[in-house]
Amino acid sequence: MSDIAQVAAPAAPTVSFQQRWWPLAERAIGYGLLIFAALATITPFLWMVSTSFKTDAETFQFPPNFIPNSLVWQNYIDAIAGPDTGRQLINSLVFALGSTVSNMLFCALAGYALARMQFKGKNLIFALVVGLLMVPAQSQIVPVFLIVQRIPFAGGNDWLGNGGTGLLNTYWGMILPTAATPFGIFMMRQFFSRIPIEYEESARLDGAKTFTIFWRILLPLARPAMAVLGVLSFQSAWNDFIWPLILTSQREMATLQIGLQLLQSGPDARWNVVMAMATLITLPVIIVFLFAQRYVIDGAVTSGVKG
Amino acid sequence: MALQSSTALARRPQSFTQNWSAYAFLTPALIILFLSLLLPAAATVVMSLTDISFLRPTNFVWFDNYIKLVSDSRFRQAVGNTAYYTVGVTLPTMALGLLAAVALNGKLRGRIVFRTIFYLPVLTSLIAAAVVWMYVYEPYSGPINGTLTQLGLPPQPWLQSPNLAMTSLIVMAIWRDFGTAMIIYLAGLQDIPKDIYEAARLDGAKTKDIFFRITVPMLSNVTFYLMIILIVQTFQVFGAIYVMTNGGPLGSTETIVFQMYQTAFGYTEFGYAAAMSTVLFLAILLFSIIGTKIMRRGES
Numbered sequence: 001m002s003d004i005a006q007v008a009a010p011a012a013p014t015v016s017f018q019q020r021w022w023p024l025a026e027r028a029i030g031y032g033l034l035i036f037a038a039l040a041t042i043t044p045f046l047w048m049v050s051t052s053f054k055t056d057a058e059t060f061q062f063p064p065n066f067i068p069n070s071l072v073w074q075n076y077i078d079a080i081a082g083p084d085t086g087r088q089l090i091n092s093l094v095f096a097l098g099s100t101v102s103n104m105l106f107c108a109l110a111g112y113a114l115a116r117m118q119f120k121g122k123n124l125i126f127a128l129v130v131g132l133l134m135v136p137a138q139s140q141i142v143p144v145f146l147i148v149q150r151i152p153f154a155g156g157n158d159w160l161g162n163g164g165t166g167l168l169n170t171y172w173g174m175i176l177p178t179a180a181t182p183f184g185i186f187m188m189r190q191f192f193s194r195i196p197i198e199y200e201e202s203a204r205l206d207g208a209k210t211f212t213i214f215w216r217i218l219l220p221l222a223r224p225a226m227a228v229l230g231v232l233s234f235q236s237a238w239n240d241f242i243w244p245l246i247l248t249s250q251r252e253m254a255t256l257q258i259g260l261q262l263l264q265s266g267p268d269a270r271w272n273v274v275m276a277m278a279t280l281i282t283l284p285v286i287i288v289f290l291f292a293q294r295y296v297i298d299g300a301v302t303s304g305v306k307g
Numbered sequence: 308m309a310l311q312s313s314t315a316l317a318r319r320p321q322s323f324t325q326n327w328s329a330y331a332f333l334t335p336a337l338i339i340l341f342l343s344l345l346l347p348a349a350a351t352v353v354m355s356l357t358d359i360s361f362l363r364p365t366n367f368v369w370f371d372n373y374i375k376l377v378s379d380s381r382f383r384q385a386v387g388n389t390a391y392y393t394v395g396v397t398l399p400t401m402a403l404g405l406l407a408a409v410a411l412n413g414k415l416r417g418r419i420v421f422r423t424i425f426y427l428p429v430l431t432s433l434i435a436a437a438v439v440w441m442y443v444y445e446p447y448s449g450p451i452n453g454t455l456t457q458l459g460l461p462p463q464p465w466l467q468s469p470n471l472a473m474t475s476l477i478v479m480a481i482w483r484d485f486g487t488a489m490i491i492y493l494a495g496l497q498d499i500p501k502d503i504y505e506a507a508r509l510d511g512a513k514t515k516d517i518f519f520r521i522t523v524p525m526l527s528n529v530t531f532y533l534m535i536i537l538i539v540q541t542f543q544v545f546g547a548i549y550v551m552t553n554g555g556p557l558g559s560t561e562t563i564v565f566q567m568y569q570t571a572f573g574y575t576e577f578g579y580a581a582a583m584s585t586v587l588f589l590a591i592l593l594f595s596i597i598g599t600k601i602m603r604r605g606e607s
Contacts, residue, residue, distance in 0.1 A: 037425070041425055041428060106335045106339065110332060125337070132340055134592075136588060137344065139543055139587045140344065140347040141571075142577055143581070211328065235430060239431075242545060257433075260435065260438060271448075282431050
């Protein structure tokens, strides 16, 4: 009896001490690490914004200021007032919106066919789409460039695609290779597969045509997946650099991303103006994302991975 | 009218009617995939067997380009650089993404804010990120060297030294990619049944054991998927190098795609560039297969 009391008495407080404090300490360490990681992640953004408000002299100061002495809004005016900025904005918008709309339409159509229709060669086509997911797209830029250049009857080409410049330096050339992606088709197929078949069957009994069923019933149901596809397509075209760089040789066809690179590498580049431009280019995507965050974070991966 | 068409539908073999509209639904997407991926992939292989260029009429040279590649010391350096970059980016990105996902999966206060912050770099355009990091790495007025100096440590030539430049690019790539890994892992975590965790807790398992014995093995499919995405993506690194180092200093950041770009659009040697592209594709395939093998071994 006294043995048990002796053993139990010192043990009890130790256990409760651990139970009470260890989870708290664990949580404090966890929070500390998370805050550190968040600061490390966000510092380049803060640095970008902070520099965009500095005076020329302040950008070369050593050691540098993290908080600018004054807010120089002129940097933003200088960035926007560049001779080609307006034109570059239009080019970026046409490219990004064209790519987004065509991706949403074509991937939804193809995804629906692969999810819901019976036809010869279905498995083969689906296997092809999945296989193309693995093809390294960026390493294909050379042949894609040559193909776009040789589209028959475009840009002074003859019917064999010789003689002219094809779709080089055109919006069509910019959008065409990005107008549908294996990922988009795959994602839409996964989504359509999960919509209950009853929706279609009742419409079919009413005599609706396949396209009407797709357009009037399934597409509205697929709104979350379409939002994800739209945001991802917009982001990837808006941020794309290599494809517009290779496709366009004329100054009037350059996009904002190319403009930023030219601004930065130019002979009289000013860090504060470059950072103002970088801030302006980054903002639209972040704003689109913040509005669609729910859809994108929950939907992008659920449709992509869970299958 | 409605009755008529529904009887017509019933009489006709249904798969036949659907057949034709399915092809109509698929055609636009398939034409684009054909022009942007399938034909280019095939064309790359064919072109790699020729000396196609703007400079002369095209001849078949068969495997000359590949033989030239084997003895090209610059290309061998690019292969080494690319492999170093791929491993250097992929492993830390997956580890950080997993840690962030596990930390932010629960009911932690402020998790949405953390998630958004970690995902911000993913949204940034490559060029904006590259330009900002060039200034972050700036040897004279950049914040890293500024902080180092204030702490009494020597400043470093982050992008100007052949020993440091590639590592500096890797750090930036991890910063840009780990948000993607986090999101994909978060989705994977939702699929792990909650009762497994409850049972383990009741048995008195420690946090560490739960992480290594339950979370990590249950996520192996997600890890595999993520690894493939990251390998394919990092193997093709180009934009950041084009903007930040232009392959230098002393070729220390020249990667396969960077050399391919220079060979094709600098020297218009499309055939030789196509051979590089084919080697890149095979390398990605090889890495993916090795990755799969390692994963399988880890599972058993």
